[in-house]
Amino acid sequence: MVLHALKEIDISDELETMAHKAHEASEFLKALAHESRLVILCVLAEGEKTVGDLEALLDQRQSTVSQQLARLRFDGLVATRRDGKNIYYRLANDDTRIVLDAIHEVFCDKRASKQ
Structure with missing residues (x-):
């Protein structure tokens, strides 16, 4: 019992x-x-970037990029560092990178090899 x-x-x-x-x-x-957040994370997986870098790469307005970065920061997926006036964004942890790598393998690598 x-x-x-x-x-x-x-x-x-x-x-x-x-x-x-x-x-x-x-x-x-x-x-x-969220598609925009996912693309931002994929870009950040390649290395840290400023909001301006992301704006140019994604061809999005600064306010849109900043809003998505704020959400990703709130969720603990990105971290920042300040260098003078610039704020650099990067992936916050290896867990995020592992999941992004898996997404890349399933949705990007396989599709590229099929073409």
């Missing part, structure tokens, strides 16, 4: 942990689900 109760507690703890991790993953994927 005690062993059964302990197993239920373990399962309950595991489900709670799983639910928490599922929520984290869902929030992460929501940030990636």
Whole structure:
């Protein structure tokens, strides 16, 4: 009886942990689900860039780029460093790079090799 109760507690703890991790993953994927944010992340995977760099590369207005960067920063996907008047953006962690690499492999590498 005690062993059964302990197993239920373990399962309950595991489900709670799983639910928490599922929520984290869902929030992460929501940030990636926006086309402009995903493109920004892909560009930043190649190295850090300023807002001006991203503006030119993406052919988007500064306000649009800044809005998307603010969201990515809020979600913890990009980090910044300041050098004088310039703020440089980069991927915040290796987890983001791993997911971007997987997306690239599935959607970019395979399509390029099919053509």
